[in-house]
Amino acid sequence: MTLGEFDIIARYFAGHDRGRDVLLGVGDDAAVLDVRAGHKLVVAMDTIVAGVHFPAETAPEHIGYRALAVNLSDLAAMGAEPAWMTLSLSLPQPEEAWLSGFAAGLFELAERHEVVLVGGDIVRGPLVATVQVAGWVEADAWLTRSGAKPGDMLMVSGVPGEAAAGLAVIRNAISDREAAPLRERFLRPQPRVSLGRRLRTIAHAAMDVSDGLIGDLEKLCTASGCSARLDVERLPRSAPMRKLFDERTCLEYALTGGDDYELIFAVPPERVATLTNGADAGVPLTVIGRFVEGQGVQCLRDGRPWRLERSGYDHFAAG
Amino acid sequence: MTLGEFDIIARYFAGHDRGRDVLLGVGDDAAVLDVRAGHKLVVAMDTIVAGVHFPAETAPEHIGYRALAVNLSDLAAMGAEPAWMTLSLSLPQPEEAWLSGFAAGLFELAERHEVVLVGGDIVRGPLVATVQVAGWVEADAWLTRSGAKPGDMLMVSGVPGEAAAGLAVIRNAISDREAAPLRERFLRPQPRVSLGRRLRTIAHAAMDVSDGLIGDLEKLCTASGCSARLDVERLPRSAPMRKLFDERTCLEYALTGGDDYELIFAVPPERVATLTNGADAGVPLTVIGRFVEGQGVQCLRDGRPWRLERSGYDHFAAG
Numbered sequence: 001m002t003l004g005e006f007d008i009i010a011r012y013f014a015g016h017d018r019g020r021d022v023l024l025g026v027g028d029d030a031a032v033l034d035v036r037a038g039h040k041l042v043v044a045m046d047t048i049v050a051g052v053h054f055p056a057e058t059a060p061e062h063i064g065y066r067a068l069a070v071n072l073s074d075l076a077a078m079g080a081e082p083a084w085m086t087l088s089l090s091l092p093q094p095e096e097a098w099l100s101g102f103a104a105g106l107f108e109l110a111e112r113h114e115v116v117l118v119g120g121d122i123v124r125g126p127l128v129a130t131v132q133v134a135g136w137v138e139a140d141a142w143l144t145r146s147g148a149k150p151g152d153m154l155m156v157s158g159v160p161g162e163a164a165a166g167l168a169v170i171r172n173a174i175s176d177r178e179a180a181p182l183r184e185r186f187l188r189p190q191p192r193v194s195l196g197r198r199l200r201t202i203a204h205a206a207m208d209v210s211d212g213l214i215g216d217l218e219k220l221c222t223a224s225g226c227s228a229r230l231d232v233e234r235l236p237r238s239a240p241m242r243k244l245f246d247e248r249t250c251l252e253y254a255l256t257g258g259d260d261y262e263l264i265f266a267v268p269p270e271r272v273a274t275l276t277n278g279a280d281a282g283v284p285l286t287v288i289g290r291f292v293e294g295q296g297v298q299c300l301r302d303g304r305p306w307r308l309e310r311s312g313y314d315h316f317a318a319g
Numbered sequence: 320m321t322l323g324e325f326d327i328i329a330r331y332f333a334g335h336d337r338g339r340d341v342l343l344g345v346g347d348d349a350a351v352l353d354v355r356a357g358h359k360l361v362v363a364m365d366t367i368v369a370g371v372h373f374p375a376e377t378a379p380e381h382i383g384y385r386a387l388a389v390n391l392s393d394l395a396a397m398g399a400e401p402a403w404m405t406l407s408l409s410l411p412q413p414e415e416a417w418l419s420g421f422a423a424g425l426f427e428l429a430e431r432h433e434v435v436l437v438g439g440d441i442v443r444g445p446l447v448a449t450v451q452v453a454g455w456v457e458a459d460a461w462l463t464r465s466g467a468k469p470g471d472m473l474m475v476s477g478v479p480g481e482a483a484a485g486l487a488v489i490r491n492a493i494s495d496r497e498a499a500p501l502r503e504r505f506l507r508p509q510p511r512v513s514l515g516r517r518l519r520t521i522a523h524a525a526m527d528v529s530d531g532l533i534g535d536l537e538k539l540c541t542a543s544g545c546s547a548r549l550d551v552e553r554l555p556r557s558a559p560m561r562k563l564f565d566e567r568t569c570l571e572y573a574l575t576g577g578d579d580y581e582l583i584f585a586v587p588p589e590r591v592a593t594l595t596n597g598a599d600a601g602v603p604l605t606v607i608g609r610f611v612e613g614q615g616v617q618c619l620r621d622g623r624p625w626r627l628e629r630s631g632y633d634h635f636a637a638g
Contacts, residue, residue: 018502026541028463029527030363031398035354040342042321043437044349045405078631079346086364088407088449093554118362125368126445128405132364136353144347209350223346 003094005122012103013087019116021083031118033084039136044074049180050127055170055229060098062187063129064105071133072113072191072212073261077208079143079200080135082115082193102129113193141194147205148224154289155272157192157262159185159238160213164257165245178240190260195283198264199210202275206265212256214308217264217297224266227294230302234288255299255308320538324414324441331422332406338435339477340402350437352403358455363393369446374489378510379417382508383388383424384447385482390452391510395526398462399454399520401434401512409444415468421448462515466524467543467585473608474582474591476511478557479532483576484564497559508580514602518584521594525584533576533627536583536616546613551620553607574618574627585610 003011009026017025024032033042048067050056068085075082087106091098110117115133166186169179192208199206207220214230221228232251241250267275272287279285289300299306322330328345336344343351354360354431369375387404396403406425410417429436434452458547485505488498509525518525526539533549540547551570560569586594598604600637606621 014461024461024463028465029393030361032397032461033360035358035360039354041352041354042349043405043453045407045439045441045449047407047409047442047444047449049409052442052444074348078351080349088364088366088450090366090368092446097343114583120364121366123366123368123371123450125366125447127370128409128444130364130440130449132405132451134362142343142351144343148349172325173457187413214403313459 002095005119008094008099008122012099013117013120016107016110016117019084020112022116022118025118031129032087032278033118036136038139040139040141041134042075042137043050043132043134043242044071044081045130045132046070046074047128047130055274059189061092061105063201064102065132065188065245067107067108067129068109069135069189069191069261070114071208072109072193073208075135076196077131078137078142079138079196081197082113082133082135082156084116084118085110085131085133087117087120088130089120090128092124092127104240110306125230126317135198138189141200143200143203143206145205145207145220145223145252148226148291149204150221150226150291150293151268151269152266152291153272153287154155154206154211154228154230155263155267155285155287156213156236156264157195157283157285158260159236159284160209160260160262161250161254161257162238162241163189163259163261164253165238165241166189167246168281176244182240182244186259192263192283194280195263198275202271203267204266205263206263209260209262209264213264214255214262214297214299219295220264221295224291227292228289228297230289230290230299232284232298232299236284236286252308322415327413327418327441331441332436333419335429338403340373341435341437342433344437350405352437355455356436357458359458359461360453361394361397361399361456361461362453364391364449364451365393366447366449368559375621377506379478380424381455382628383421384428384507386448386450387425387434387452387622388508388580388609390450390511391428392508392529393464393525394452394454395511395515396462396525396582397456398515398525399456400431401454401514403437404429404433404450404452406436406439407449411443411446418522419477422603445589446591449525449573451534456519458514462519462522462525464524464526464539464542466521467539467545467610469545469610469612469626471585471610472588472606473530473547473549473583473610474497474505474586474593474604474606475532475583476514476602476604477579478555479528479579479581480573480576481557482508482567482578482580483572484557486578493563495563501559501563505578507534508578508604510580512603513580513599514582518582519559520591522584522586525582528579528581528583530577532583533574533616533618540614540616543610546611547608547616548611549608549618550614553605554605555605571627
C-alpha cells in the first residue's frame, strides 16, 4: 500500500504532542510553544545519515532512538531539561514496519525524558534523520564549554570507548557473551540528562563526547582558554572491552572512539565529593585529570608524557 | 583542499548569530535563547532534497535561499515574526564554491528578515538541507488553519501557479523573455512574512500554499470544519504564464501547482477593504471565493460547478 506524507504523520508521529509548553502541536503550518518564566531556551540540532553515523542495516528502532539521543546529549551538556522536539525524516520509501520501528525507538526515549514531538517534516529522499530538541534551563546559569579553570578536576561520565568497541563488535559480527553490552552501548547511547542537571550548579564547564575524548577535550580546552592533563591510567576500564580487545585498541577506543555520548566536565576539587556522593550508581563519574594553564591536551601515563597517534573523528576529514 | 566540519562552520556559517534573543550562539553543544515577554514561540521545520524539491543542478545560492524561504512561509502563515534558525546540512563533499553560494543565498534571505543562525549540524551524506526557524507571536493571538468561518471571504496572495510554471520553464529550458520572471518565482519564493503579520488581527485563518492551492485549501477547510467555494475565474492572472502556456495548463498550475509559498486566508467581508487598503503594491491580494457550511472545496466557473482532474502533490503518493 502507498502511504502518503499526511498518513505517515497521522499514523506514526501525531499524538505525541501533548505537553505543558505546547499551545499548538502537530498539524498546522507551525507549532506554538509557551515559554517558561525564569528560564532560557536551549536548542540543539543533530543529523544522522545511514552509512555515515550508523551501519545502513541498523534496525529502525535503533535509528529512531539515536536520532533523539544524540540531541539530548547536547542538552545534557548544557544542564538543560528537555521539553520538545521537531523531526525531519527523509526516507526512500514509506514502509510500515520500518516507520513503526523508527517511531517506537524515538518515542521510547522521548517518553523517558518527557520530550514531546511538536512538528517537523517527512519527505522522500535518502535516509537522513534530523532532530531539533529544545529544553529549558534556569535563567541564572547554564553550562558551556568555556568555563573550565586551571585547577579544576577533569572528569568523565560512564566508560568512554565502549561505543566504539560496540561498533567494532557489530562490524566484525563478534558474538561472544561480552559483545552484547558493548553493542548496546553503541546502539542505545544513554544521554546524561540528569547528570547534566546536577552539574549545572557544580561544574565550571561541560561538553558531550561524541567525536572522541581527546578531540572533544581539545575543543573544551580551546573554548576555556586553558590546557588539560589527562592521566591515561585513570580512565575507567571496561571488562567486556578488555576481554575482546588488546590494551592498545582499548586505549584507542577510549581516547579517540566516537559515539560515547558521555559528558566531560570541569569541577573544582572541593566539589568532587559533593558530586560523587549520591550519584547514579549505574553511571561512574571518574576524575581522569586536571585543567592547567596553557593550551591543548597533554596525555600522561604514570606521570610521564605519552602520545597516541590517531586523532578525533571529523566527518569530512575522515572521508 | 579538504575542509573539515569545523572549518566549514567557522568559514561559512558562524558569525551570523548575533541577535536580540541570542545569549549563546554557534560553537557550543547547544544555543541558548532568551524569551520575549508577552510572546509565544512559533517553530517550523522543513527539509528540501536535491532531485525532489528542486532540480539537482540548481545553483547553490537558490538552494540556500529556498531552505529558509519554505520555513519562513510557515511562520508567515501563523502571523509570527521570524527570529532565529538552526540549519542541518548533509552534503556529499565540501566544495568551497558550493558552500559559499549556499551560504550567500541563505543569509541574503535571513538578513532581509533579521533571522540569525544559532546552531545546527553539518554532516557528510546525500544533499539534504533542513532548517528549523523560530519566531515570536504576540501572546493574545496567532493564526491557524482552523479558524475559517462560513461567510468569510477566501483570499490569496500573489499569483498562484507561477512557481509551477517556473519549474516547467526550467525543466524545458524555455528561454523566452516571459520565462525569466516565472523562473524567478520558482527559484526565489517570497515568504509573505509582513502580510502574515498584518493578517494576524484581521484574518480568521491562514495557511501557506506549498502543495497546490486546491489541496492546501482542502486541508484548511478540514481543519476549520467548513467548506470553500472557489470561483476559478477570479484567480489572479499571470501575463507571462498566459504567453507561454495554454489556458488549461495555466489553470492546472494555478490550482494544483506546488511551491508557490503564497498565503490563503479567511477574512470576514467587512475587513477586506481594511486589508487591501495600504497593502504592498507588489503583492496582489485577491478574493477568490468564500467559505460556506459543509466540507471540502467546490470549484465554480462563472457560477457553475467545475472540476479539474488532478489533485495536489503528495511526496510519497506522487512517487
